[in-house]
Amino acid sequence: MISLNNINKYYKQGSQQVHILHDISLDIEQGEFVGIMGQSGSGKSTLINIIGFLDREYQGNYIFKGEKVSNYSNKKLTGLRNKNVGFVFQNFKLIKNLTVAENVALPLIYAGVKKKEITRKITEVLEKVGLAGYEKSIPAQLSGGQQQRVSIARAIIGNPTFLIADEPTGALDSKTSEEIMNLFKELNVVNNTTIIIVTHDPTVGQQMDRLLTILDGRLTSDTGADNNEV
């Protein structure tokens, strides 16, 4: 489904070009549960920005569902992202003065979905993340774990093809992290949602079916499902 072929990424720092990602090639299939680990500055965010159609300034080929997307315009890439990717962040990124229902509804409002359908979907996804009945709460009334559940509900409400979660347990205690990981596992197993999680936490990493390790912008190991070392 996701196929990266010899991806190289450079950033300009002053007058210098810095080589950040080196020849990254990898495939992720529908339904996979993949972790990405690596030290700070190794290139994880840079890589997921490319996978999640946020960045188009790179060299190499990105084939998504059989279509070459590496030469897409900004506009086409935005359309592709809105339709296919759900994002979950370490600090939840909820809008403080909106209710849970309003936060969760945002992607559908942007997509122009009808109000009745939005209300139905809100109930459905809040149930899925274990927050049925919390429609009218505001984020500040919720615990960190509950806020992360709201952000997961917002990420899945548009039925994305895959989820990208960047350090989703980074702001949570270990018990709450475990609960959030269980929710991701359930979404993966029950709904066959493809999930890509960036993490520093080995406890999270070891729960993934497949684990990619990045070191200095290079993919140094790819273990799990078929236990292939790169």
Ligand SMILES: Nc1ncnc2c1ncn2[C@@H]1O[C@H](COP(=O)(O)OP(=O)(O)OP(=O)(O)O)[C@@H](O)[C@H]1O
């Ligand atoms: N916009 C940018 N301009 C210039 N250099 C950048 C930019 N973004 C990231 N970098 C550099 O690219 C390298 C990789 O950064 P990246 O954020 O991808 O690492 P990371 O593995 O996600 O780190 P962390 O775990 O700390 O989030 C770093 O050396 C960083 O300084």
